[in-house]
Amino acid sequence: xxxxxxxxxxxxxxxxxxxxxxxxxxxxxxxxxxxxxxxxxxxxxxxxxxxxxxxxxxxxxxxxxxxxxxxxxxxxxxxxxxxxxxxxxxxxxxxxxxxxxxxxxxxxxxxxxxxxxxxxxxxxxxxxxxxxxxxxxxxxxxxxxxxxxxxxxxxxxxxxxxxxxxxxxxxxxxxxxxxxxxxxxxxxxxxxxxxxxxxxxxxxxxxxxxxxxxxxxxxxxxxxxxxxxxxxxxxxxxxxxxxxxxxxxxxxxxxxxxxxxxxxxxxxxxxxxxxxxxxxxxxxxxxxxxxxxxxxxxxxxxxxxxxxxxxxxxxxxxxxxxxxxxxxxxxxxxxxxxxxxxxxxxxxxxxxxx
Amino acid sequence: xxxxxxxxxxxxxxxxxxxxxxxxxxxxxxxxxxxxxxxxxxxxxxxxxxxxxxxxxxxxxxxxxxxxxxxxxxxxxxxxxxxxxxxxxxxxxxxxxxxxxxxxxxxxxxxxxxxxxxxxxxxxxxxxxxxxxxxxxxxxxxxxxxxxxxxxxxxxxxxxxxxxxxxxxxxxxxxxxxxxxxxxxxxxxxxxxxxxxxxxxxxxxxxxxxxxxxxxxxxxxxxxxxxxxxxxxxxxxxxxxxxxxxxxxxxxxxxxxxxxxxxxxxxxxxxxxxxxxxxxxxxxxxxxxxxxxxxxxxxxxxxxxxxxxxxxxxxxxxxxxxxxxxxxxxxxxxxxxxxxxxxxxxxxxxxxxx
Numbered sequence: 159x160x161x162x163x164x165x166x167x168x169x170x171x172x173x174x175x176x177x178x179x180x181x182x183x184x185x186x187x188x189x190x191x192x193x194x195x196x197x198x199x200x201x202x203x204x205x206x207x208x209x210x211x212x213x214x215x216x217x218x219x220x221x222x223x224x225x226x227x228x229x230x231x232x233x234x235x236x237x238x239x240x241x242x243x244x245x246x247x248x249x250x251x252x253x254x255x256x257x258x259x260x261x262x263x264x265x266x267x268x269x270x271x272x273x274x275x276x277x278x279x280x281x282x283x284x285x286x287x288x289x290x291x292x293x294x295x296x297x298x299x300x301x302x303x304x305x306x307x308x309x310x311x312x313x314x315x316x317x318x319x320x321x322x323x324x325x326x327x328x329x330x331x332x333x334x335x336x337x338x339x340x341x342x343x344x345x346x347x348x349x350x351x352x353x354x355x356x357x358x359x360x361x362x363x364x365x366x367x368x369x370x371x372x373x374x375x376x377x378x379x380x381x382x383x384x385x386x387x388x389x390x391x392x393x394x395x396x397x398x399x400x401x402x403x404x405x406x407x408x409x410x411x412x413x414x415x416x417x418x419x420x421x422x423x424x425x426x427x428x429x430x431x432x433x434x435x436x437x438x439x440x441x442x443x444x445x446x447x448x449x450x451x452x453x454x455x456x457x458x459x460x461x462x463x464x465x466x467x468x469x470x471x472x473x474x475x476x477x478x479x480x481x482x483x484x485x486x487x488x489x490x491x492x493x494x495x496x497x498x499x500x501x502x503x504x505x506x507x508x509x510x511x512x
Numbered sequence: 513x514x515x516x517x518x519x520x521x522x523x524x525x526x527x528x529x530x531x532x533x534x535x536x537x538x539x540x541x542x543x544x545x546x547x548x549x550x551x552x553x554x555x556x557x558x559x560x561x562x563x564x565x566x567x568x569x570x571x572x573x574x575x576x577x578x579x580x581x582x583x584x585x586x587x588x589x590x591x592x593x594x595x596x597x598x599x600x601x602x603x604x605x606x607x608x609x610x611x612x613x614x615x616x617x618x619x620x621x622x623x624x625x626x627x628x629x630x631x632x633x634x635x636x637x638x639x640x641x642x643x644x645x646x647x648x649x650x651x652x653x654x655x656x657x658x659x660x661x662x663x664x665x666x667x668x669x670x671x672x673x674x675x676x677x678x679x680x681x682x683x684x685x686x687x688x689x690x691x692x693x694x695x696x697x698x699x700x701x702x703x704x705x706x707x708x709x710x711x712x713x714x715x716x717x718x719x720x721x722x723x724x725x726x727x728x729x730x731x732x733x734x735x736x737x738x739x740x741x742x743x744x745x746x747x748x749x750x751x752x753x754x755x756x757x758x759x760x761x762x763x764x765x766x767x768x769x770x771x772x773x774x775x776x777x778x779x780x781x782x783x784x785x786x787x788x789x790x791x792x793x794x795x796x797x798x799x800x801x802x803x804x805x806x807x808x809x810x811x812x813x814x815x816x817x818x819x820x821x822x823x824x825x826x827x828x829x830x831x832x833x834x835x836x837x838x839x840x841x842x843x844x845x846x847x848x849x850x851x852x853x854x855x856x857x858x859x860x861x862x863x864x865x866x
Contacts (some may be wrong), residue, residue: 470840486824489826491827
């Protein structure tokens, strides 16, 4: 049986988990949802040798050492790292991986490195479901069965099942982050799933659709890897040529325009860990309802999310707060307001300038 | 005119302002109420050369370097530091100072080094009022006119004015920290003042009362300084002899038993800074009602007290909290609950042990 090539996207530099997530150590390299980083958890998700071949990782040059450390395990001795000389969003990154994947009919499992999947068997089951369709040339997305009218995710409208593989459905269309009422309507309808940015597809089919809908990108990706040793541990695209590549997401550049796009809906305890509130929701609360990690003393304190990294956080008599601290910054907001992190980071930047 | 000898008590190791106040740097050495430490503010309070002679400071050997740094100013070149080899509370400390003061009729202004006095002219005025009585042999306390039924202070019941100096009243008795109803009754009565632990008295009169009411202490203090150079910058009592001295406060050992104890009531913006709540009360609030010091970003946040020391504290959407942070600890409690610091410190100690 052909082995699936895990393609792990680690180019993100998310700041929504500030003050812990910073440019030098973005969220995928933090141990937030478990005692391993989300990058390590993502790697571990695709290390079953019966299904998966060696992984391809795509990340920023500046995180080379971090990635190497995470890969330390002998299980990943065959993994290759594509070091992006500049950030060009997901569509070009996946193009580099598709080219590096080698044989054209290699099947890639594309996964962001900073998501949580609590129910691995359910996720692997969905991959098994999707594999025949992917091998036949479908670009298969994994759609998360929605658990609420979230306005922070894109949605996928599912159409009829495929004839040959009825557990895979056709994608009717992709829907951008909706307003609340629209999210509620889609939830009620029952035929919409959250777009998790996880895909199973043949490398040649991806490149074919890319050539059709984003030819400049297709050309730039090939050009950037021309003459580069694709068998090396570290694959370094030619910087100027890659810099010339347009920047776009796989959703916009390919998925929304491609033919033969399918979806496997799944419930697998997925979270994009897009905010401290999201992290508070997936944590296991203690008897007082607090989700706590690091050195924390919480007396008479209820329903707080407290993360202490290299510092001790102590509280008494407080409730429903998000408290994040490391040895340089402390952030305190009420639960439900973790989006304020953006305003805080901006205020801090403005102060540092003045 | 005889100059008053400032006697500054710096032996305290208060932990009520944890996590900033720790054994190696107790509260008097912290810049909490202004940009100078309270120790430095206390020194500055008694540097007017028209009233005051060189200061005598009494502190712990372990804080020698801290005290020397605070004394750095040339204005205090003549100050002497009595380094206590062990902590024996205020009565023995003041006995050492009284002996070191030299001439028996020297008048000492005894002040804790960790209080705030916002209205210096009022305080100096009270000293001028008290001076004739002190010179005549009265042990004069300064009583703070109460602004509320505080249960955290001792009270002094004032009796009739002295015949010769009617602005000084006799002390009827000292009252320990009262329950709420008793505090309210004393406030209503109008003839009670808070005991601030600040005294003006002749050195010989103090030693005389000490000899009468705590002879062991009187003997041990003299013995500990026997043969010690009292003119040196650093006065080091003989450790074993001082260790043999009973430990007690000036209130219990002397004031409550002595004859000729007077009081000058004063309103001088006094605070013993006995808790983070006390500090929040004396701070100057910004437009949002926050009292803030250090690197703080407080967005949409009201009525908080935030102190950041070597770390940046950021908040959004919170109110009525006390937030204290340094690079090793963060403490968060609601306003009004700063006494919880004790339980927090104990919980932390218990955790460190296990």
